[in-house]
Amino acid sequence: MNLSQYPLLLWPPAASAIAQETDWLILAWTALALLLVAPVFVGMTWFAFHFRAGRNVHRGVREGRNHLLEVGWMVIPFVLTLIFFAWGARVFDEDWHPPAGATEIHAIGRQWMWKFQHPGGQSEINDLHVPLGQPIVISEISQDVIHSLYIPAMRIQMETLPDRYTRLWFKADRPGVYRMFCSEYCGTDHSKMDGELYVMKPADYEAWLAHAGTADSLAAEGKVLFSSYGCAGCHLPGATVRAPSLAGVYGNPVPMADGGTIVADDSYIRDKILDPDARKVAGYKQIMPSFKGQIPEDRLVPLIAYIKSLGAPNAEPNGEPTP
Numbered sequence: 001m002n003l004s005q006y007p008l009l010l011w012p013p014a015a016s017a018i019a020q021e022t023d024w025l026i027l028a029w030t031a032l033a034l035l036l037v038a039p040v041f042v043g044m045t046w047f048a049f050h051f052r053a054g055r056n057v058h059r060g061v062r063e064g065r066n067h068l069l070e071v072g073w074m075v076i077p078f079v080l081t082l083i084f085f086a087w088g089a090r091v092f093d094e095d096w097h098p099p100a101g102a103t104e105i106h107a108i109g110r111q112w113m114w115k116f117q118h119p120g121g122q123s124e125i126n127d128l129h130v131p132l133g134q135p136i137v138i139s140e141i142s143q144d145v146i147h148s149l150y151i152p153a154m155r156i157q158m159e160t161l162p163d164r165y166t167r168l169w170f171k172a173d174r175p176g177v178y179r180m181f182c183s184e185y186c187g188t189d190h191s192k193m194d195g196e197l198y199v200m201k202p203a204d205y206e207a208w209l210a211h212a213g214t215a216d217s218l219a220a221e222g223k224v225l226f227s228s229y230g231c232a233g234c235h236l237p238g239a240t241v242r243a244p245s246l247a248g249v250y251g252n253p254v255p256m257a258d259g260g261t262i263v264a265d266d267s268y269i270r271d272k273i274l275d276p277d278a279r280k281v282a283g284y285k286q287i288m289p290s291f292k293g294q295i296p297e298d299r300l301v302p303l304i305a306y307i308k309s310l311g312a313p314n315a316e317p318n319g320e321p322t323p
């Protein structure tokens with residue numbers, strides 16, 4: 001049952017299964033809190049009335065104790081609240097871990113707009129189109145200050161931080177248009193940093209993608225940037241400078257000069273482009289210059305998508321994502 005169909009509750013629509021479960025969790029928790037707190041206030045009122053000044057009642061210490069009652073009023077509320085701990089932890093865990101096969105969309109926050117980049121290369125400002133019933137992961141990063149992407153209809157929110165990728169995910173199960181907000185005060189026009197989420201039926205979404213389509217996928221766009229920023233001169237097989245080949249690097253452990261290893265995920269590759277001196281790769285001289293301040297966030301996304309697409313070692317990089 002979808003609680004948000006009752007407008008008196010003043011809740012935004014709940015457009016995903018997790019959103020509905022979150023509503024139930026909050027409602028049930030509120031009910032339990034009332035159940036536990038109400039007897040305390042009823043008792044307080046009764047005692048204040050019964051033992052008021054001037055009334056002739058017994059005020060001494062009562063003999064004998066009811067141990068069952070005393071243990072009961074501690075253990076029962078404890079167990080009841082533990083149930084909510086387990087329930088809340090389960091919803092949180094589900095909210096935290098996107099299912100395999102989710103579509104990844106990149107969100108870049110800046111003062112004061114949102115830019116979204118789809119895997120097919122389509123990008124949009126302050127609007128986000130997604131298909132119904134398909135898990136969507138939004139990978140977020142900020143180009144300036146801290147923002148926060150908040151989608152009330154999905155009951156999710158995630159901080160958008162400079163220099164660090166964060167993510168949230170949802171699976172919409174009701175088509176419609178829902179509001180999105182920046183929920184972190186980020187300067188003068190913070191209140192205008194909002195947008196609309198369009199949840200579309202799959203066929204409509206395909207039509208939208210085709211209509212908004214660009215010639216290149218994100219990875220193909222990244223391949224062009226890989227050449228124009230000069231990365232290809234050192235990192236392609238056969239380059240004159242001895243630099244690590246990037247084929248097959250993504251998602252695998254990279255040995256570091258200090259003896260450890262780091263898995264090459266989006267954050268690692270981004271750090272390596274912007275601050276290559278921070279962690280030295282084993283077996284190579286650290287000669288790569290920093291690209292900090294030269295490559296904006298919305299170009300790092302396709303660059304990383306391209307590196308991700310360079311599947312097995314020695315594969316011919318062709319700019320197409322590896323399936």
Ligand code: CUA
Nearest residue numbers: 147182184186
């Ligand atoms: Cu961005 Cu508030």
